Amino acid sequence: MFARAKARGSGGLSAQAKACGSFRIAILLVLTGMVLLAPTGSVAWATDDAVTAEQQIGVTGAAPPGGLLEPILFYAVAMTTVIAALGVCIAKNIVRMAVWLFIALGSVAMLYFLLAADFLGAIQLIVYVGGTLILLIFGVMLTSKSPWVRFEPPKLELIGAAVVCGALLVALCVVLYSAVWPETEGVVPGVSVADLGRRLLTTYLVPFEVAGVLLMIVMVGAAHLARQEK
Amino acid sequence: MGILTLLVFLPVLGAVVCLFVPKQQVRTVAVAFALATFVLSLSLFGTFFGGGEDSTEAIFGTQYGKLHHVERATWIEGKNFTVEYFLGIDGLGFPLFILTTLIAFLACLASWNFDRWKINKGVRAYFILFLLLETGMLGVFVSMDFFLFYVFWEVMLLPMYFLIGVWGGSRREYAAIKFFLFTLAGSVLMLVVLVAMYFYSDAPITAEMSRLGTEGIASGYRGEDVLISHGTFDLIELATNPVIQSYFAAKSTLFLGLKFAPVMFMLLFIGFAIKLPCVPVHTWLPDAHVEAPTPISMILAGVLLKMGGYGFLRLCYPIFPTGGERWAFFLAVVGVVSIIYGALCAMAQTDFKKLVAYSSVSHMGYVLLGIAVMTQAGFQGAMFQMIAHGISSPMCFYLVGVIYDRAHHREIDRFGGLWLTMPRYGTLATIGFFASLGLPGLCGFIGEIWVLLGTFGARDKYVWAVPMAIIAAGGVILTAGYILWLIRRVYLGQEREEYAGFSDASARETFVLIPMAVLAIAMGIFPMQTVFNYTNGTLDLMLAHVANATAMMP
């Protein structure tokens, strides 16, 4: 298969090089995001400590700390997410889609961090960015005659899809804007991994076990499916 | 039977008579009835005459809602609703009412040469429909019950459709359907409001009654001077009843999850804007005008367009004052765009009648702008502009019609030198077109300058008022441009051979044009005595009512 891809000649190679460029940019973006993220994490933790400290000395009604940092980070990350998601939609090339997906998944991880779900963020990075995505890219490589082959659906379907998705988005936005949520204001304490683990192994023990079984079955099944024909 | 009922239904009577007279007599009967309506309607002047400073209060009352010649009777009695036959007239409806009777009479006279039209079949049907149309128009201006208003509105729509669709030009069916669909779209929105208004006026009144307890239920809630115990269609009651008004204006009153007053205002606005017409829902107008026979164009331009403006002033503003505040900017933008865009489109037309039609779009833009800024001068100017346009634009259409009857085409570039060929007609045409241009001393000027000054006067309220006023003032240059260019191409220049044999305006044509020319001059010189004295009382009170309601807003 690799041989086939290589045999496609120079055009394919240069395009491949382009895709490599996209990769580099994406990696750069993710790294930048991580750099940005580091202080957030610390902020989250710091504020966590601060709040507990304040609570300990009985100060009530403290203003949410962090100031502008949180909104700025949020908007930056959210913008990245949205742009990447739209990139996935728009991209015609499967490799580019994968790259955009990579960025989207990375920024979702950052959203998790911003939501004070540190463990989940880490998992997201490890499993998704590190695992699933690689899997997908392997899939791309293994299955394409060329990664730049395009299959386009009919124009009408494109328009229909755009209309429906647009309408759906608008409707969702209307719902979100008009909904009243009993939100908890201010800073909330982060969740420790220990806590998570405890719940996983007590309240959610059965699902946890089922998930484990499932993963095993999947592993076997996937191996079977991808098995080389004899 | 009161005078208003008589006036409104006199044309219907005429239509009935038309059914039974010989064909040759139909037009005589129709003109006679239109004339009778006009003459009788002049008797209303007695009520409003002498509206100087001293008698203002006696005529217009101390707050919005004073009507004259009120006639009310229960028309449809439902389980918990009542539709009334409720007629009345005030400073808002009165000048438009007179305008309608006058223009209808003149247009009827303009139809006199029916047998020489290209489509001259069905004279009986034509005049019957014409008289029905007049009834519809008159009814709209005097009905004070929303339901009745809607009925008259629709009554007017149908004859118009047939008049354009049967006796129109070559593309008459397209134009008629276009007119019909557009207007119907507006009517549908109005219907939504009609229904909503009933339910939303019912809720607060019921609540108020339960608050008042059994005693209250026994006597009903006492509004201004009418007892109502449930929802109402009464336009005055809806506007002045404090309970209903505060419920309408409240932020918590929702319609489909949106604030009630602005939504209702917008729905009504779109409905009336189609009629006015504003850009971008104006496209029915050029087609309808071009295809309609001359008298119908006169009616269309002279009266039907005014219903849009009348609707704003009668329904939108008094009943949903907060909506006016909410949408002021939007309305003003639409108005200004109409002014400039209409003028530009007019400039590029090659069809005489289409040019006049687009000039209507431009002129009615001033009406919208004047209303949108909600200042005294703006309201007054808008009202004046409606009347002035109701005089000048039928005149222009008739002038086009006169020449079309002779030349059988309307290509501007093919005309020339008509002033030499037809001197009397040329002179009247000059007056008509200069009135349309807004030349001081003629009627068009007063409305424009009042609106401009009124818009400028809203400077304290709205930051955008000044730019709007200045852009709108720039419209006068464009107007001068296309009108003068038109005059030059049609009336000036060397006499053309093919038109050399044209007879000057006949006695009948002159007779149709003269009243409008005289009024155009009189209104330009004595705006107070001709219009303002009859309108300003009501308009000022209405504005005060609107301002009050806006100020009361949380």
Add this chain to the structure above:
Amino acid sequence: MLTIGLTHYLLVAAVLFCSGIFTMMTKRNAIGILIGVELVLNSAGVNLVAFDRYLGPGRVDGQIMALFVIVLAAAEAALAVGICINLYKNLATVDVDTAATLRG
């Protein structure tokens, strides 16, 4: 604007969701559809975590749900890629429109 609330996250999730749906609707490449699915799953994850953070802080239920979503997504991805590869082996393409051999 400056206080980031639940709605903000939900909006981002909504965009992710719609993008995912759109991707699924418009791609003929099987892997592309898979990518769309991933987006949708991620939007669910964001929703869950955001609800956890704003509606029931300290209760970790949302986070655990999100964790399961990730796990399932990983499993699904592995299976789906396997299917894709199989598809490719049989039909020499990943165009889902070609994979219509079961159609009557």
Add this chain to the structure above:
Amino acid sequence: MTTSHTYEILLALGILAPMISFWVLVLFGRYLRKPGAGWFAVLLGMGVPLVLATVVLIGWSGEDAAARAALTENAYRFHWANLGAVPVTIGVKLDSLTVAMFFMVAIVSFLIFFFSIGYMSGHSDEVDGKSLYSRFFAYLSLFGFSMLGLVVSSSLLFLFICWELVGLCSYLLIGFYFDRAYASAAGIKAFITNRVGDFGFIVGLMLVFFQLGTLDLDQAAATFAGQHAAFLADPTSAAAGIFADPFTLFGWSLATIMGIGLFCGAMGKSAQFPLHVWLPDAMAGPTPVSALIHAATMVAAGVYLVARVFRLMTPEALMFIAVIGCLTLTLMALVAIVQVDIKKCLAYSTLSQLGYMIFGMGCGAWIAALFHLTTHAFFKAMLFLCSGQVIEGCHHEQDMRKMGGLYKKMPVTCWTFFIGVLAISGAGIAGTGIGLGGFFSKDEILAVAYTRAYGWEYEKHQESAGHDSHALGAPRSKTEVRLVAFQDSDQAGHRPDQTHDGQRVEPAGNEDQVQRDRQPILEDGKEPLHAGAIRLLQHPEEHGAGTAAIFRGIPPLPKWLFWLAVFTAYVTPFYMMRAWWMTFMGKPRDEHVYKHAHEIWLMYVPLIALSVGTVFSGYLLFRPLISDGAAAATAAATVLATDGHMHTEAINAAHGWLFWGVGFAFLVGFAIAFAIYRKGLETADKIRRGAGILYVILERKYFFDEVYNFVWVKGCILVAKISRLIDTYVVDLLFDLAAFTIRRLADFSGWVLDNHGVDGVFNGVAKTSQDFAGVVRSPQTGRIRNYLLFAAAVATVVLICVLLAGWESVSSVARAAETTIP
């Protein structure tokens, strides 16, 4: 103290007479036949106003200052309409300026009406072979009405109405020969250019109405002065009105914009640069019209307007006016040099002279500018009538190159024209007090401009250098330019000289003084002046500090403005002499023209009358009235004038070097013209070839017409066409598409219902179910993405339905959730 309204009634009747004449001529003109209609218009339309104006003039001259003030004060106001809640009144603005202008307009119009009878007696009244004799006189009468109405109007709105009406008359009369394409085009050009100016006027009106709360001239001025006083006292006070407004545009305050807006109207009507393009084209009208409307009266209305609203002008606005005026007067004079059409040449000279007036206004030479207006009205009307005589006599030949030697055939015309040339050139014998009208008025404007440009310079120079020398060495001791300032409206009735004497004058020699001058409160505790007020300055003999004028907060007049005006004083005599010489002197150049040339008494009687007026207008008629009017009309503003009387000696002595420099400019100009044109056109041709590109620029009038035509006319039509395309193909298309869709839907339902419902129930049911099956089956594509599409669409629809139907319930679910989630 009298409160009788006699004068107003007389003036009102004077306006009414031409109106009646207009209507009679419009309605019954046909029955009056050819000369009858003309005589009717002359006698009723302008004779009556002239008689009334004379009566008023005599009566008014007999009133003393106090009586005049009382009459002005108590004038009747007719309540015309309510603008919003503000009453708009109209009435007669009764003051010396009105009386003077009314008389001037009446007498010039009368003579020109009279002349028109002669002009129209031939075939000049024919348009495409049809006589429009009575219509011509009807237009003239309408013009008489509007022009007189403009003069007497007390309200800006009514002034604007008359303003537009004179514009209409101008349009109609320019396009009188409407069978000629260029004539009707010129009419449109005039009207639209004026409308552009009026656009500014309307903006000014809006500002006046909104900021000052009235459209009455007097009230507006009073409010304006009051607001300025309040502003000086406390810049932030609410009473400061327009001055406190923070709005600026190009660095102009709102008050300045108001002034400039009003001036824009004047720019249109008085054909000031860059709106001057219409006036030369306007010569397409009959010559009496050119004389009456486009030389003597209507175009001067702009100057009159500025004079009327002078009290609403700020220093910046005045500076703007001065610059515009100066550009006009110079540029147009240069164009006049190359014109060969006799009327065009006169038209450009009119433009230049109007520029002089506007420039004078801008400098603050209110009196001089109006004085120039009146003298100019006489001599320019006369010049135009002379040219009319020539044109009529030469069978409508207007090209001066084909004329020459006409003095033998038309001696009266020749010499009256020469008087006009002398007058416009400012001929007079310096130092003797002998001169024609233009001599005094033009010199006075220049004198004021000089003071504004160099008086200030001197002051500044002294400040910095500390010694007493004049850069240009003007004989300071002889400078008697008086600066007349009127402080408050309560002093309005004072004679200028009284006011002058009553002024407290103080030296302004040092820095502190200048600083103090800028303080709002003057030392003597009087009400502060409006921003244009000057500090009345020292008289050299009394204070030894030299002559200087400081307009508060205004820079001195840029010197180049003054020098341009002086330069033009040399150009004017040149081109006028050239025109005269080419027309009347030398040898006949065209046999045909020469043979036909003749003159008739109907036409030269008015010429003689006007030439008499030209000769004596400088001495007798208007100057005292105008100076008197200055007091009231400029109550709160600034007027600079030479000595309030017409002491030529004083003027000439006052101007010192200026007099030596400009006093004999006319001789220089004449000499050059004589040198070039003495022997026909050969020399001129040589010079023209030598000038090259310069000549082309002048000959094409700086390419204004071409540029305007390209940018505005073509541009506007282009935009209009685009709009039309949009309207036809975009806006309409949207609705047509919607209609089309609905129709297709209707067709579909019609198809299903009609064909399958009507064909029989069973058949129909069977077929419909089959169709239905087809319809149902068709989405079953077997493609996931299609299913997904449907699913999402359905979900969306459901979501929207839920939203529309019962959003309340959805949010209540959320609220319920609030209670359940701890």
